Amino acid sequence: MKKIYLIGIGQGNPDYLTVQSIKTMKKTDVFFLLEKEWDKKDLLKIRKEILERYLSEGTYRVVSAKIPKRRKGSKYEEGVEIWRQETAAVIAGLIKDEIKEDESGALLVWGDPSLYDGHLEMLQHILKQGIINFDYEVIPGITSVQVLAARHKIPLNRIGETIVITTARHLKEYRTEEIKNMAVMLDSRGSFQQLQDEDIDIYWGGYLGSEDEILLSGRLKDIIMDLKNIIKEAKNKKGWLMDTYILRRKENND
Ligand SMILES: C[S@@+](CC[C@H](N)C(=O)[O-])C[C@H]1O[C@@H](n2cnc3c(N)ncnc32)[C@H](O)[C@@H]1O
Numbered sequence: 579m580k581k582i583y584l585i586g587i588g589q590g591n592p593d594y595l596t597v598q599s600i601k602t603m604k605k606t607d608v609f610f611l612l613e614k615e616w617d618k619k620d621l622l623k624i625r626k627e628i629l630e631r632y633l634s635e636g637t638y639r640v641v642s643a644k645i646p647k648r649r650k651g652s653k654y655e656e657g658v659e660i661w662r663q664e665t666a667a668v669i670a671g672l673i674k675d676e677i678k679e680d681e682s683g684a685l686l687v688w689g690d691p692s693l694y695d696g697h698l699e700m701l702q703h704i705l706k707q708g709i710i711n712f713d714y715e716v717i718p719g720i721t722s723v724q725v726l727a728a729r730h731k732i733p734l735n736r737i738g739e740t741i742v743i744t745t746a747r748h749l750k751e752y753r754t755e756e757i758k759n760m761a762v763m764l765d766s767r768g769s770f771q772q773l774q775d776e777d778i779d780i781y782w783g784g785y786l787g788s789e790d791e792i793l794l795s796g797r798l799k800d801i802i803m804d805l806k807n808i809i810k811e812a813k814n815k816k817g818w819l820m821d822t823y824i825l826r827r828k829e830n831n832d
Pocket residue numbers: 589688689690691692693694695720721722723762763764765783784785786787788820821822
């Protein structure tokens with residue numbers, strides 16, 4: 579039977595690949611590189627570099643495919659759902675046409691496939707359709723949240739506390755008192771600004787794990803101007819930014 583690996587590749591730094599990811603790459607026949615025309619070209623380049631660094635030439639095949647652009651629907655969730663179905667159709671075509679029976683294919687997934695990533699659900703959606711059959715396996719990778727905590731040398735939670743991982747879209751749903759430890763992802767608009775008057779610390783990281791990595795931390799209200807400037811400059815310079823941050827409310831005795 580055909581086999582698909584979803585391989586977590588960490589944050590793009592080849593040093594962040596796990597031994598299991600490398601071993602799985604070595605036994606993979608075909609790698610599918612999905613090109614998002616509108617997106618960050620660097621991320622495709624990094625995937626090619628990872629293959630070249632760990633695999634011998636001629637031992638694997640690479641098949642690239644363009645995936646459709648996400649249309650701006652009335653509701654965010656609906657837009658993402660439609661986009662995922664269209665992307666799943668592209669992946670289904672690759673599995674059907676580009677892998678022989680008893681061969682394996684892999685998708686190199688940014689960070690870890692379990693965290694704000696749709697590949698796993700897309701594979702399950704394809705199987706549910708019942709048109710093609712395959713086995714699949716998930717190889718975990720290092721997430722941006724883990725790298726962020728490591729870089730700032732902080733635990734994700736203090737003793738016995740909760741850690742919430744969410745996206746910028748949901749930040750406004752939380753009352754400030756509820757923000758004990760909160761990792762925020764997918765923030766293109768600097769949503770931390772809505773908390774600028776609160777007694778909150780921020781541990782921010784952009785381009786984590788890469789040569790361009792930027793770190794900043796401190797009391798949000800003290801560093802907010804610096805942070806906004808850094809974000810603006812980074813976006814101007816590179817054309818894109820991936821950032822993650824942890825918000826932490828101060829304890830009375832901090
Ligand atoms: C679609 S999610 C993918 C998350 C990924 N699966 C993971 O495990 O980290 C993309 C979001 O992850 C975060 N992210 C991914 N790579 C990052 C990096 N190198 N530096 C900072 N944040 C990153 C950002 O919040 C970005 O908006």
